[in-house]
Amino acid sequence: AQKVTQAQTEISVVEKEDVTLDCVYETRDTTYYLFWYKQPPSGELVFLIRRNSFDEQNEISGRYSWNFQKSTSSFNFTITASQVVDSAVYFCAPSPSGTYKYIFGTGTRLKVLA
Amino acid sequence: NAGVTQTPKFRVLKTGQSMTLLCAQDMNHEYMYWYRQDPGMGLRLIHYSVGEGTTAKGEVPDGYNVSRLKKQNFLLGLESAAPSQTSVYFCASSLPEVGSDTQYFGPGTRLTVL
Numbered sequence: 001a002q003k004v005t006q007a008q009t010e011i012s013v014v015e016k017e018d019v020t021l022d023c024v025y026e027t028r029d030t031t032y033y034l035f036w037y038k039q040p041p042s043g044e045l046v047f048l049i050r051r052n053s054f055d056e057q058n059e060i061s062g063r064y065s066w067n068f069q070k071s072t073s074s075f076n077f078t079i080t081a082s083q084v085v086d087s088a089v090y091f092c093a094p095s096p097s098g099t100y101k102y103i104f105g106t107g108t109r110l111k112v113l114a
Numbered sequence: 115n116a117g118v119t120q121t122p123k124f125r126v127l128k129t130g131q132s133m134t135l136l137c138a139q140d141m142n143h144e145y146m147y148w149y150r151q152d153p154g155m156g157l158r159l160i161h162y163s164v165g166e167g168t169t170a171k172g173e174v175p176d177g178y179n180v181s182r183l184k185k186q187n188f189l190l191g192l193e194s195a196a197p198s199q200t201s202v203y204f205c206a207s208s209l210p211e212v213g214s215d216t217q218y219f220g221p222g223t224r225l226t227v228l
Contacts, residue, residue: 009154035216045157045204045219091156100145100164100210101172102217104156 002027004094006105013082014113020078021108023092027073029053031097034068034075039107040088048090051075053097082112116140118220120205126226127195135190135223137205145208146188147172147217148180150201157204163188164210195227 003026013019025034036048049059051068059066063080075094079086089109093102121136137146144165149157149172159172163182177199179191188207192199202224206217 033215037219043202044221045206047216047218050216093157095215097212100208100215101147101159101162102157104149104158106154106156 002029002094002096002103004092004103004105006092006108008108009106010109010111012111012113015084016081018078018080019082019110019112020076021090021092021110023075023077023105024073025075025092025094025103027094027096029096033095033097035093035095035102036066036075036077037091037093038088039091045091048077079110082110084112084114086110087112118205118207118218120203120220120223122223123221124224126228127192128228129196131195132191132193133195133225134192135203135205135225137188137190137207137220138186139188139205139207139218140186141207141218142185143207143218144185144210146182147206147208148178148188148190149204149206150174150199151204151222152201160190160203195225197227199225200227201225 005024032053034051038046065078068075089107091107092105118139147162148160161180166185169180205220208217
C-alpha cells in the first residue's frame with residue numbers, strides 16, 4: 001500500500017526567510033509521478049509542478065525549487081525569500097503510474113508574516 | 115477557455131434533501147474526478163470517470179452517485195444529504211497521457227448540510 005506523509009501541519013516564517021516543505025511517499029512502485037499544488041486563502045487549487053520517479057535532478061523555477069530523493073522517498077519543496085503572497089496550504093500528491101489518480105497528502109499550511 | 119467550472123459555488127441543504135453538483139470542462143479531457151476536502155484531511159477521491167458513459171468508485175463513494183452522459187460534464191448527486199457530507203467539493207479533469215496527466219481543478223463548491 002502507498003502512503004504519503006506531510007508531517008508539517010503548519011509553518012510560520014517571516015518574510016524573506018527560506019522555507020522547505022516536506023513530503024514523504026512510501027511505495028513499492030518504481031514508477032510514479034509527484035505533483036505539488038498550492039491552495040491560497042481564496043480556495044482554488046493551483047498546479048505547481050509535476051516530476052517523475054526517474055528524475056532526481058533538482059528543479060528550480062524562480063523562487064521555487066524541488067528536491068526529490070528516491071532513496072529516502074522524499075519530495076521536498078523550497079521557497080526562497082518567501083513573500084506574504086506565498087501564504088497558502090501546499091499539497092503533495094503522488095500518482096502511481098498508469099492510474100491517473102492522485103493520493104493527496106494532508107497539506108502544510110504556510111504563513112508568511114510581514 | 116474557461117477550464118473547469120463548477121455549479122453552484124455555495125449550497126445549504128437540510129438533512130434528507132437531494133441535490134446535484136455540475137462540473138464542466140472545455141479542455142476535451144477524457145478523465146474527470148470528484149473530490150471532497152475536509153479540514154485536516156486533504157482531498158479524498160469520491161468517484162471518477164475515464165470516459166463518457168463510464169464511472170468508477172474512489173476512496174469515499176458512499177452516499178454519492180455520479181453520471182457522465184457527455185464528455186465535458188460530470189455530475190455528482192447526493193440523494194439524501196447528511197451532515198457528514200458538509201464539505202468543499204472539487205471537480206478535476208485530466209488527459210490519460212503520461213506527461214500530460216496533470217489534473218486541473220474547478221473552483222470548488224462549499225456545501226453545508228444542516
